[in-house]
Amino acid sequence: MFNQLTGYLSNTTQTPGEAANYTWALIYILIVFAGVSGFVILMNWGERKLLAHFQIRLGPMRVGPHGLLQPIADAVKLLTKEDIIPDGADKTIFWMAPVWVVLTGFTTLIVVPFGPTHAVTDMNIGILYMLGISSLGVLGIIMAGWASNSHYPLLGSLRSSAQMVSYEVAMGLAIVSAIMMTSFTAGWDGAGTLSMVKIVEAQKLQGTWFIFKFFPLGFIAFAIFAIALIAETNRAPFDLPEAESELVAGFHTEYSGLRWSLFMLAEYAGMFAVSSIAATLWLGGWLRPFPNWLAGPTWDLAFAVFPGVLVILVGVAAFYNAAKMPKLAALKPQTIGLWVLGAIVLLLGVFLASPPVAHRISDIEWFVLKVGLFMYLYVWYRATFPRYRFDQLMKVGWKVLLPIALGVLIVTGIVGLTPDLAAWAKGAR
Amino acid sequence: MKVATLLRKIFLIDLLKGLRVTFKYQHPKEIYTEQYPLERPVIAERYRGLPRMNVNPETGETLCISCDLCAKACPEHLIVVESERDPVTKRKVLKNYTFDVSRCMFCGLCEEACSTDALELSQDYEIALYGRENLILDLKRLESGPDTTEYTR
Amino acid sequence: MKDTMLETNRDFYGEEWGEHGPTVLDASELILNMGPQHPSTHGVLRVILKLDGEKVLGTECVIGYLHRGVEKIGENRTYTQFAPYVDRMDYVAAVSNGLGYCQAVETLINVEAPPRAQYIRVILAELQRIASHQVWLGTHALDIGAMTPLFYTFRDREEILKVFEKYCGARLTTHAFRIGGCQYDTYEGFEKEVKKLCDFMEPKFGEYEELLTTNRIWVERTKGVGILNGDDCKALGVTGPVLRAAGVKWDLRKAQPYAAYSKMDFEIPTGENGDTYDRYMVRIKELHQSLRIVRQAVDTLPDGPIMAKVPKVLKPPVGEIYHSIEAPKGELGYFIVSDGSLQPYRMRIRPPSFVNLQALDKMVRGMLVADVVAVIGTLDIVLGEVDR
Numbered sequence: 001m002f003n004q005l006t007g008y009l010s011n012t013t014q015t016p017g018e019a020a021n022y023t024w025a026l027i028y029i030l031i032v033f034a035g036v037s038g039f040v041i042l043m044n045w046g047e048r049k050l051l052a053h054f055q056i057r058l059g060p061m062r063v064g065p066h067g068l069l070q071p072i073a074d075a076v077k078l079l080t081k082e083d084i085i086p087d088g089a090d091k092t093i094f095w096m097a098p099v100w101v102v103l104t105g106f107t108t109l110i111v112v113p114f115g116p117t118h119a120v121t122d123m124n125i126g127i128l129y130m131l132g133i134s135s136l137g138v139l140g141i142i143m144a145g146w147a148s149n150s151h152y153p154l155l156g157s158l159r160s161s162a163q164m165v166s167y168e169v170a171m172g173l174a175i176v177s178a179i180m181m182t183s184f185t186a187g188w189d190g191a192g193t194l195s196m197v198k199i200v201e202a203q204k205l206q207g208t209w210f211i212f213k214f215f216p217l218g219f220i221a222f223a224i225f226a227i228a229l230i231a232e233t234n235r236a237p238f239d240l241p242e243a244e245s246e247l248v249a250g251f252h253t254e255y256s257g258l259r260w261s262l263f264m265l266a267e268y269a270g271m272f273a274v275s276s277i278a279a280t281l282w283l284g285g286w287l288r289p290f291p292n293w294l295a296g297p298t299w300d301l302a303f304a305v306f307p308g309v310l311v312i313l314v315g316v317a318a319f320y321n322a323a324k325m326p327k328l329a330a331l332k333p334q335t336i337g338l339w340v341l342g343a344i345v346l347l348l349g350v351f352l353a354s355p356p357v358a359h360r361i362s363d364i365e366w367f368v369l370k371v372g373l374f375m376y377l378y379v380w381y382r383a384t385f386p387r388y389r390f391d392q393l394m395k396v397g398w399k400v401l402l403p404i405a406l407g408v409l410i411v412t413g414i415v416g417l418t419p420d421l422a423a424w425a426k427g428a429r
Numbered sequence: 430m431k432v433a434t435l436l437r438k439i440f441l442i443d444l445l446k447g448l449r450v451t452f453k454y455q456h457p458k459e460i461y462t463e464q465y466p467l468e469r470p471v472i473a474e475r476y477r478g479l480p481r482m483n484v485n486p487e488t489g490e491t492l493c494i495s496c497d498l499c500a501k502a503c504p505e506h507l508i509v510v511e512s513e514r515d516p517v518t519k520r521k522v523l524k525n526y527t528f529d530v531s532r533c534m535f536c537g538l539c540e541e542a543c544s545t546d547a548l549e550l551s552q553d554y555e556i557a558l559y560g561r562e563n564l565i566l567d568l569k570r571l572e573s574g575p576d577t578t579e580y581t582r
Numbered sequence: 583m584k585d586t587m588l589e590t591n592r593d594f595y596g597e598e599w600g601e602h603g604p605t606v607l608d609a610s611e612l613i614l615n616m617g618p619q620h621p622s623t624h625g626v627l628r629v630i631l632k633l634d635g636e637k638v639l640g641t642e643c644v645i646g647y648l649h650r651g652v653e654k655i656g657e658n659r660t661y662t663q664f665a666p667y668v669d670r671m672d673y674v675a676a677v678s679n680g681l682g683y684c685q686a687v688e689t690l691i692n693v694e695a696p697p698r699a700q701y702i703r704v705i706l707a708e709l710q711r712i713a714s715h716q717v718w719l720g721t722h723a724l725d726i727g728a729m730t731p732l733f734y735t736f737r738d739r740e741e742i743l744k745v746f747e748k749y750c751g752a753r754l755t756t757h758a759f760r761i762g763g764c765q766y767d768t769y770e771g772f773e774k775e776v777k778k779l780c781d782f783m784e785p786k787f788g789e790y791e792e793l794l795t796t797n798r799i800w801v802e803r804t805k806g807v808g809i810l811n812g813d814d815c816k817a818l819g820v821t822g823p824v825l826r827a828a829g830v831k832w833d834l835r836k837a838q839p840y841a842a843y844s845k846m847d848f849e850i851p852t853g854e855n856g857d858t859y860d861r862y863m864v865r866i867k868e869l870h871q872s873l874r875i876v877r878q879a880v881d882t883l884p885d886g887p888i889m890a891k892v893p894k895v896l897k898p899p900v901g902e903i904y905h906s907i908e909a910p911k912g913e914l915g916y917f918i919v920s921d922g923s924l925q926p927y928r929m930r931i932r933p934p935s936f937v938n939l940q941a942l943d944k945m946v947r948g949m950l951v952a953d954v955v956a957v958i959g960t961l962d963i964v965l966g967e968v969d970r
Contacts, residue, residue: 054451056454326467380451381448385797387728473744473748502662502663
């Protein structure tokens with residue numbers, strides 16, 4: 001049985017879903033779920049600390065060393081809150097809305113390719129599946145606004161859903177232009193692919209990440225997708241539906257306690273999902289940077305070890321901060337906790353950076369690094385930009401992004417087909 | 430000029446400039462938070478905090494001569510000076526001095542009106558209390574000065 | 583509170599503004615209450631909006647939630663005793679309040695503060711103008727959605743408040759000036775510190791501009807929003823940066839110079855269209871001009887006494903006086919009626935925010951709901967002043 005389990009790991013060329021290996025598929029599902037949940041918790045802490053540093057303040061410092069236990073404290077608080085359901089609310093839809101949003105948010109993660117075989121499954125319509133399930137998430141928001149039986153959440157949820165639907169159009173067009181680029185792989189005979197793993201393999205075979213392909217077309221498509229990303233997840237500067245200083249509060253006004261935390265969980269999971277689409281389609285998924293320019297086994301080893309080295313640096317930073325903590329009796333548990341955390345992270349980093357592990361895991365690490373970059377950009381944008389008014393938001397989505405996306409699509413097609421057209425013209429002569 | 434503005438619009442230069450400003454402020458040296466109560470702020474000398482009555486450092490007697498100018502100067506009329514005339518020296522001797530901090534604006538008019546160095550507003554700002562009864566300060570409390578509680582956690 | 587919009591037959595729709603008759607109250611109109619509790623930090627202001635979908639048809643402001651009876655208190659305090667109360671009206675710019683009051687009483691008793699006191703007053707008043715505009719900028723940007731300028735402006739304002747604390751002993755309710763001059767002389771190292779402050783501040787203003795002035799989101803949110811042209815300003819009595827952004831070059835520091843302003847060299851920035859973006863630009867330019875004035879005043883600070891000869895027991899002659907200054911928010915005026923006794927007979931204060939708030943209705947008609955918050959922010963009101 002153990003041999004059967006490890007047997008899969010040692011010689012595998014497919015994801016468990018494709019190989020119909022149910023046990024490993026289940027294990028992968030649990031790992032992805034736990035991983036993304038842990039990521040959401042980390043992101044909660046990270047957003048507060050990062051936002052605070054942008055605003056020249058410190059953020060949470062008391063609950064745990066440097067506020068590391070703050071998300072746990074928040075979770076405990078939310079779980080122990082009174083569960084309030086408004087009087088005239090539709091009870092079934094009221095409890096169903098957050099569940100729906102969480103379900104759709106996490107179901108999209110099945111096809112996210114952390115590595116060539118490190119996905120739960122690899123459907124041959126992967127991208128279409130992810131887009132479709134994210135669109136289903138909009139229904140959850142409408143349900144939330146409707147079930148609250150109060151006209152401010154209703155207006156907020158309608159605005160939010162209108163915003164998400166409009167930006168999905170631009171997102172879709174940008175995605176189509178990236179998929180079109182997969183079909184220009186030599187040897188694939190003009191057949192593009194919607195499968196997430198094969199999109200990254202197309203980038204590998206073409207030797208360039210799609211963000212740099214047909215420069216600047218790929219970059220413009222990426223930029224459009226990056227802007228539509230932010231509007232899709234209702235984050236600044238497109239966060240009017242959930243802004244605090246506006247009259248109409250958001251769709252999750254009437255939700256408190258656990259239900260609200262489910263909405264936040266779904267929001268961060270949605271951020272993770274759309275960032276992973278962006279990382280897969282344009283930033284080369286799990287591929288390491290500079291495969292052609294810095295090629296060779298030593299460079300391969302260096303890049304594989306690099307994420308582990310980053311984790312080691314985080315551990316060293318934890319040690320440094322622990323040493324800098326004020327020497328008071330009250331802070332002794334926190335200081336000890338930070339030393340222990342630093343030691344654990346250091347060991348983890350050494351484990352991840354050791355070559356045998358690094359070679360197997362480096363795909364996942366690079367993918368997570370790229371998604372982390374998007375998360376940093378999210379928080380950076382939130383700290384910097386004012387928010388758009390709703391009509392200006394819709395104007396940007398329909399009148400600016402959509403024509404540019406259409407233009408990029410057409411031009412990509414023409415540019416990509418030009419060698420074939422030239423060959424056909426020459427052949428026809 | 431039009432081309433330059435058009436290029437600036439396309440390449441989102443204005444947004445990038447804003448992003449650069451916020452990025453620059455991430456450096457730890459820019460952090461301005463004081464972690465009170467671990468780090469306490471530096472208070473200026475002229476700070477108008479809780480009042481205190483000064484005593485003669487050698488004899489320990491109060492410096493107040495019961496002239497009642499502080500009570501007359503206070504906009505809120507919250508100082509009560511009780512004195513009696515000493516039959517021997519024919520001067521007023523301070524019997525009791527009450528200062529009601531609950532209505533005090535910390536405006537400093539009493540401190541300015543005082544003809545000796547008796548009444549001054551100290552640099553004490555940690556004056557939060559649990560009950561209102563402790564807000565009417567008598568002479569003993571005013572002379573003892575700041576009385577901060579040291580917290581260990 | 584009685585819902586005045588529905589229960590009086592006052593002509594709410596303002597025929598004097600050129601609208602013909604009230605609209606029919608049909609079901610498509612929504613009365614929305616932007617209640618006294620605001621997410622924005624302007625104080626306890628209640629605005630009743632009449633909406634048609636997203637468009638605003640009319641507004642009514644309900645004030646009085648912060649009324650403390652300051653004018654009535656003034657009738658029961660002596661002139662020296664009333665000075666601390668004045669700081670608490672516009673609590674964001676306390677030094678300007680104190681300056682206006684002290685100058686009004688000095689004009690009443692016909693006393694002039696010595697030159698050194700006047701220069702110190704100018705320095706502190708201009709520093710207070712910078713601090714007040716920084717509070718305005720932070721909160722206005724926060725209303726529009728940019729949350730970081732708030733922290734940057736408040737952090738920079740801390741340096742100014744440190745100077746105030748070292749000078750007079752309090753950061754916010756300063757009670758800095760006395761009738762007849764200044765109580766405190768400048769402390770040891772005042773000039774050097776203020777000069778260092780000016781050098782520290784100048785690049786910070788550039789940073790605020792980098793974050794906001796050319797930012798396309800900011801420009802779209804503020805250009806064309808809340809337009810108030812010069813004639814309407816004059817008709818409503820609006821003063822301050824709102825008036826100057828509408829193109830009218832009127833500043834009391836140049837028109838009716840007081841303190842040492844006649845000896846200072848500075849410009850009055852004006853705008854063109856009178857929209858929110860112009861008001862923003864006018865206040866940013868005023869920041870730079872204030873810095874210029876502070877530098878000049880510190881360089882040319884004369885020596886001498888700081889307090890004129892004022893009797894200890896102040897009994898002004900019978901009469902009345904109106905004296906106004908250019909506070910950061912507009913024209914702050916004091917009308918004092920004296921009947922010859924120790925306490926004034928009537929102490930009337932003309933707060934700039936109160937008069938500017940009347941323009942809200944005119945500015946917001948036809949705008950969207952999201953713009954109401956921006957317009958309230960750009961008027962720069964402080965409820966302590968509006969309600970007194």
